[in-house]
Amino acid sequence: MAQNGQTTGTAGSAVDAAPASPSPAPEVGSTTRQGLRLIRELVRLHPLPFVVAVTGAALYAAATVGSTIVLGRLTDDVIFPTFEDGEIPSDALGWGVAAVAAMTFLRVTGVVTRRYFAGMTSERNQRTLRRRLGGQYLSLPLSWHQRTPAGQLLAHADNDTEMSTELLHPLPFSLGVVFLAVFSAGSLLVIDVWLALVAFLIFPALTLLNRVYSRRIEGPAAAVQASVGHVSTIAHESFDGALIVKTLGRAEAEGRRFDGAAQRLRRHRVTVGYVRAFFEVIMEALPNLGIVVVVVFGTYRIGAGAISRGDLVQVAALFTVLALPMRVLGFFLEMVPPSVVSRRRLETVFRQPVPPQPDPPTPLPAGPLSVALRGVTFRYPTVDPAALSADHGAVTAGIAAPIVTGAGPAEAPPVVLRRVDLTIEPGEVVALVGSTGSGKSTLCSLVSGLIPPSSGAIEVGGVPLSAVAEPERAAAVALVFQESFLFADTLRANVELGPAPGPPAGPLAEPIDLGDLERAASIAHVDEFIERLPAGWDTLVGERGVTLSGGQRQRVALARALVRQPRLLILDDATSAVDPRIELRILEALRATKSTTTLIVAQRVSTIALADRVLYLAGGRIAASGTHAELLADPGYRALAEAYEVAGR
């Protein structure tokens, strides 16, 4: 993404968002039409708070018009008579004050109701959208996660969700002010048709102004968004590499780079500020100018005997009230495009099909499971570069990502595995050996059922993987990665991976036997360092907890697999960061438990030597199979083994 680093904005930026959709939404109708559809959908999901909010807005509108009438009457019926007659017309005064109080109360109630329930409508919709997003994130296949940047998915859950319901905030008010417009226009017409016509002239003026403003502000505002993203990208990168910046003495150069971005942002912000200042000033002046016109014209109408003084006062008041609907409506219209764009981004997730579950599923046999691959080919799904560049916060999903250096020219998706055939007997310990990029990790992910092969068949325990129900597959097959994700939770929770406290989860919720936990902990050699932690098993890991070393993390991940007593255990370079001494003990202990079939990706000769059989993976195929000693006859394997020998030291 560095090539277009200048133009790449933030994840939430509406401008960059559109091209990022991997499968563009069917663009039916204009943005406005899509906005209307979006509103219909959102309102239908949570109609009740919406209706209450609109009612509040209507109440406000009615009370506002009511107030102008009350005050006009107070002037005519109370204040002037008091001074003219020398006596307070107490009846009228009482009514007047009561009416002022009532109108204020209604107005305030209307505002509070509308604001609160408009917020509720928007928030409930956000809740619904987030639930759906979460559901999709958990149900969509791993391959989808691998080609979608994590930063983008988080932006969906945060900014996009927020933005896509944002137009619900001004919506009730906009509908409410329609009442306001009707009320006030009506009462204007009742008072004097000519005066009303003069007053209505302001509508086209405001509409025009609004439109010009929206158009003028759009570009600079987008530029601000992009610059903010750029500033933040530089700060992230620069502080991330603080050590390098220091050792290279690049602090000054980095400062200049950042200042460049900060000054660019400043210039864009100033441009936006200028545009806003201009329009704000006109927006403020326009109703005032209108009132001046109305007053002058109205005075002539009084002279002509067409209206009374009180009428003119009321007209002036109504007139100012009328200026409001226009601005609210304009504001609402401004909110539509960003909301629609954000929603479109969410749709790219919602539209992804969830893979079907086998029906009925075939059960796996008991005991250690065999593995059979027949003609398995795997090629990477094409990665949409736009999807990757859309978010600079992208975090690669970790496993099986293509490596640039080995991949060659990026036209066709590279083939990783080519018609691989292999069988592993139940209970066998097999080492998988191959140079970087030979497809070891991919093979592990395929055998554990995390990703489907492009073609060919994979059977575990004699059952095609696609026919095994996911919970059963997860219970029987355990894959341990080189870099396993640890949840921000206690060590115990990270190993048990039981249901989170709270609502009970599905069939996997059976509690893990304490003995199992201890056994797994001792095999994986986590007990020794956990005992030394003050909070022991209840120590929190993750950002706010203890930071574990790479080797410790790997051991925790291993314990997590062992505690489930898998019948097929796949270790994808899972002990590479563990102290070699401990690694050896772990592997020997694993070897002693005969209840599982084991597939180990290994880079240390000591590990390889533990296996019953070695599979040598080269050029996307199984190039040789046999014991370590037998395979040494293969020159490629021999070179690799020697390299491991050297590297291991």
Added chain:
Amino acid sequence: MTIDELSGGARPGDPGDPDRLTPGGPPGLDAAGTGEARPPVDPLAVDDDDELEVPAKATVVLRRGLAASPELRRGLLATALLGLTVAVGRLTVPVIIQQALDRPTRADGSPDTSFVVVAAAIALAVILTSAVLGWFTQRRLVVRAEEAIANLRTRAFDHIHRLSVADHNETKRGVLVARVTSDAEALARFAQWGLFSWTVNPALILGIAGVMAVYSWQLTLVVLAAYLPVVPLMSWIQKRQLAAYDNLRTRVAEMLSAFSEAVMGAAVIRAYGTQGRTSAGLERAITRRYRARMVANRYMAMVFVVGDLFGAVALASALAVGLWQREAWGLEAGSLVACLFLATMLNGPIADLAETMDQTQTATAGWRKILDLLDRPIDVVEPVDGHHLDPGPIGFEAVGVGFAYRHGDPVLHDVSIHIPPGTKVAVVGATGSGKTTFAKLLCRLADPVSGRIELNGVDLRSVDPDSRHRSVRMVPQDGFLFDDTVAGNVLAGRVRSGGGPALAGVPTPHSPADPGSWSGDGDDGRVRAAFAALGLGWWVDRLPNGLDTQVGERGENLSVGERQLVALARAQLADPGLLVLDEATSAVDPETDQALTTALRRLAEGRTLVSVAHRLSTAEAADLVLVFEAGRLVEHGPHRELVARGGVYTGLHRAWIGNTRRGGGGQAA
């Protein structure tokens, strides 16, 4: 007569309903940090602000802030005067209109049209003048404020890079990023929306009260007294609102971590079928965020009507008291109407200020955090007119070196060692033994708290920074690369030559100015030569785009080992006399490993090399091994000697050898 809404007409929007229409700044987007110019989400940076949100004392922050930003002080008085003029304009327009409406009623029924026309003309002039002045003021404010913010941002950024590695280790990265992004953004948002309001509205309130006092000072007091409860009530609501927003921020961070668990842990979740667990966590986090937001909404709905509510009280009491006391206070109908009208006008600025209030709170909080950062002392102070190191291998000596992080226990105790130039040193020890810290001190990434380090007999603290950057090179183990090309990353290691100005025209990565100059013939040739000198020409040739291959964010397109290759080439280009290498702990594939070994051997020729070693082979090949344990240098000497000694190193060695040799012999358990 009086017109409630006339006051509203005098200003955009509506005082009674401050969903005030701020185009681009949607209502409901406020202190929760969901504003329009929100920086992108960093899942790890969300919640790292663990300081509790203590409402900043605005005046203190303002004083400190003004002191820190001279741009703001310049022309402050003129801006304030302009704001006052605009306020006067806003005030006079409705008064003129009200007069125009009022006057004809006195002329025995026949309207005084000529007066109305004159009044209208004056109003017109005032409207236009105040519009022009307002426009001018706002532009001035924006320019000044943005200038100040941009400079503050850059200064904070520079300051962060000047902080020592110890400071960086102690502060979460997200917090540092937040200082130059979201905190500065809060200030900028305030500059766009709130600053003008604070310039004009207080003046407007004072002005209204002043004019009202001309009509009747007694009524003015009545009105002001009626508004008085607004102050404590608002501050109560503000306090609750702030707490609600604080809670919301925590809940949002929680929700994002729940989502990030579902995303980052996608593989583990599928491998172990634990969707239920994550799903339950998500549901809980989403619901809690919803509840927190609804609590915050309660105050948001409330805060805007307080002014309106008390405006009505003020109006009613002014009306009642005015009619009742009209004779005692010598009131006429016209002055009473004028006062009532002015009382309703107060509504506008008060509501406006209320709306700006929470933005102001967020802005001051952010401002204070930036100022606090700038106040953080810089530990590593570069010398003026420092000593320049000669080219060639560098010998060094540590004299009683001790080190401790600011808020932590000592990590190094009294380390003393002399290393002659050209020595290959391996530093070994368990995790946390202090070996990496020792290496960092050699590069002056932090200064020792006791003792000193000398390079070629010169205290490291008095070595010129540029000379140091050129002569001492560290290759850190994380192998961080800039999101640039391979060539760009290698060239990033160039240091400006002896005391001269910074290399003009060296574009920083990302610089739009001239990306081509990275791959100019001369530079390209030098980079190629650097790789070739290390025997890495083949590696470059294998890259999809050669030297122009993009390495990706943090260099993630390359493997850890490959990133170190680039770092070595970078060091080669700089030709340092002392090379400090932090060996990668994570597995490097054998091919790259061999390349690394060769490259390092060639690079180290004719230089002093200090390797923080994780491997036996590195220690074996070294002239001298330093063994660290619990922050002390416990053993040092050649590998053979130390193995034979039967101490700490012997144990380490046994562990190493136990694994590899045994495996090599094909011995299974």
